[in-house]
Structure formats: C-alpha cells, structure tokens
Amino acid sequence: MEAYGQILLIAMPAFFVLVLFEKFYGIWKGNDTVPLNDMISSLSSGMTNVTKDVLGLSLIVISYEWMVNQFELVQFEATWVTYVIAFIALDFAGYWTHRISHEYNLFWNNHIIHHSSEEFNLACALRQSISSIVKIFGIFLIPAAILGVPPQVIAIVAPLHLFAQFWYHTQHIKRMGFLEKIIVTPSHHRVHHAINPEYLDKNYGQIFIIWDKIFNTYQEEKEEIPAVYGVTRPVQTWNPIKINFMHLWLLIKDAWRAEKWVDKLKIWFMPLGWRPADVAKNYPVNKIEDVYHFEKYNPQLTKGMLIWSFGQLIALLFLLSYLFGNLATIGAPGIFYYGGFVFLTVFAYTELMDRNPNAWAWELLKVAYALYFVVNSGDWFELNKFLPGSVYIFVGYLVISAFFSVWFSLRKEKLELTNKLRMQ
Structure with missing residues (x-):
C-alpha cells in the first residue's frame, strides 16, 4: 500500500504533464484532441481509481502467492529472465481479462469507464475502474505460478506493465512500421476504442499484439474507416463515479423487470448487450445506431x-x-x-x-x-x-x-x- 502510494507520487504528476503536453501539442498542430471537459473527467476518474487501489478496496478471488504455493513445478531465481517471463505472463493474463470484460455482461461494468470517453487521448487512458471490487486477473497467472515466478517479481512488474499501456492512447502517432507486427501501437488501440461495426471487439492486447493474431481478434486500422470513439450506449455524463456503476444498475433493473426467472439469472453471463426480449421491448435504452451521425455529449459550460x-x-x-x-x-x-x-x-x-x-x-x-x-x-x-x-x-x-x-x-x-x- 505505502510502496504503491510512493510510486504514484511520481506517476501522477508525470501523467498530468504528459496529458497537458498532448493538449498543447494538438493546439499547436491545429488538431486539439483533448477537450478540457473530457480531460477533467478522465483525470478525475484516474484519481478515484488510484485512491481505491492504494486503499486496497478490492477482493482477489485467488491470490498469486497461494497459486505459487500450490502449483509451482520449478523455482526461478529473480534474474532478468524471470522478469521477462513475468512480463509475458502478465500480458497473457491481461489479454484474457480484457477480452472477457468486453464479451460478458457482468464483467463489462468493470471496463465501461475506460471506453466511456467520446474522444481518444492520453487522458482517457486514465479512465480506470473503481467498480472492479472482485478481481479474477490472478486466475490467468497460473502459467507463471507453475513456473514458480516469485510473487515479489510479479508485484514489481505489474505496475510497470500497467503504466506501459498509457502512451498509445493518442491520435497524434500514426503507423509505426515493423513495430505494428510486435507491440500494441496507437493505431491498434484506436481500433480497439472505436465503435465502428468493422472495429468492434478487436485488438484486446495490452503490450504485445501477438495474442490478438493468435486468437483471431486482430483488426488493422483502415484509412477509409476513421475511428469513432465511445460506447454504443452513450454514458451522457462527466461523472466517473456514475459511469462506473451505470451498466451494473442497468443489469439489476433488467433482471428485476424480466418476467422469466431464467432470464433474471442468465442476463449476467450472456454476451455483452444481451437483454431479455420483454425488457428490451418495454424498457428501450438509448443506443447509437449510426456511429457517423450522433451528437457527442457536451453540455454548455461557461x-x-x-x-x-x-x-x-x-x-x-x-x-x-x-x-x-x-x-x-x-x-x-x-x-x-x-x-x-x-x-x-x-x-x-x-x-x-x-x-x-x-x-x-x-x-x-x-x-x-x-x-x-x-x-x-x-x-x-x-x-x-x-x-x-x-x-x-x-x-x-x-x-x-x-x-x-x-x-x-x-x-x-x-x-x-x-x-x-x-x-x-
């Protein structure tokens, strides 16, 4: 807790300066991608997220240390090779956790905040969840536990892996040549944040793009299809705390209103967006039908x-x-x-x-x-x-x-x- 707090004392102002740099760079280039209201909302979301994490307001389904004690077949000393293995293992786990959060109703509530901005910029990278109280991430670290990667190595590498996902949330960096074949780039991640039908549910990778190519979720950015950002059910608020729980609240209301008991139960584990037929008919929700013609959320502020x-x-x-x-x-x-x-x-x-x-x-x-x-x-x-x-x-x-x-x-x-x- 205290160690992470000390890291954030350096990380928070660094991220803030980089966000401001992107804004001023965009103004200088005549392409400001960081509206002030959106930036304030994103940075505020980031502050609520780090507060929750530093205070330890989470429950881990299975701790990594427990898995090492149960499953390790070999033991690794904390050498540079061990850190590389840990980084790859974290990225593999990150891919699957990320993918699940996009594919199932229950887990989308933990991730909607990250996609809620209708812009794409460094600030929106800081839109992180406070609603992920129960974390399943550790389950996907079983391969690392089998190899006996020490828990202290995972503890060191995990925040580095997280911070390394910040830089590619920008529209100012275009294609990056041969790196496009290896790591997640801004081009790849613009596709991931887009709500265009051609781009939905693609590019879940966090550092290495190879997982998307292996598991058939890769989509290249196309010049003729400019990315449109946000979520198909627009959040219509700058309040990150509300955004964090609005999908959960919709699921609760839908489960309550559903006539069939089976629908009340299965709604939680159905693909993202599924609603009982009777509820969808009687209680329609606002959804963007044409991604190229909708009004972004922008209440008039002096x-x-x-x-x-x-x-x-x-x-x-x-x-x-x-x-x-x-x-x-x-x-x-x-x-x-x-x-x-x-x-x-x-x-x-x-x-x-x-x-x-x-x-x-x-x-x-x-x-x-x-x-x-x-x-x-x-x-x-x-x-x-x-x-x-x-x-x-x-x-x-x-x-x-x-x-x-x-x-x-x-x-x-x-x-x-x-x-x-x-x-x-």
Missing part, C-alpha cells in the same frame, strides 16, 4: 465554469498527493475517511459540469463532511503538523469551493432561462 472545474481538479491533486505521501502517518481508519472526501469531491464538481441542478447539494455535503473532521480534530489528518497553518488554507478552500459551486449552480439556471428566451 469558460468560468470550466476554469473552476479545472481548479478543483488541481486542488484535489495536491490533497491526494498528501494522502499518498503520508499513508502511515494518517493510518487506518483515517485513510478511508480521507478516501471518502476524494470521492465526494469528484462527484460534486463533475455533477456541476453535468449541469445537474442539485450539484450545489453535493458540494455542501462534501464541505460538511470535511469540516466535521476539522472541527473534531482541529486538523485535517495531520496536515497542519506537516505544514503549519495549512489547516486554515484548507478551510479557506472549503469556503471558497462552497461559494463558487453554489454560485455557478444558480448562474447556470440563469443561463438556461436566457437560452430559452433566445429560442422563443
């Missing part, structure tokens, strides 16, 4: 609201860095209370970006939640000891945050009235 939302993101990034750097000092259960504040903050300002008329209520709930801990302890989880006087800055931030969020919510209603009058 420049001030966008700047404010970006400011909230930056403030949360600093507060999150403090959490990750002081996990031992804060301790349990404090780190979990702190995590609750992170989730409430993201929920509040992304609801404002969605122009939810009740966004101000979520903001006031966040502020009240934080003030409860400040009033009861006279500090914000040892922040004042770390930086004397900082608790007053934190309280000032809460007051300013509440004021502007309520102001933007009320001003938003004023803007809607003005727009209606203009249309009449």
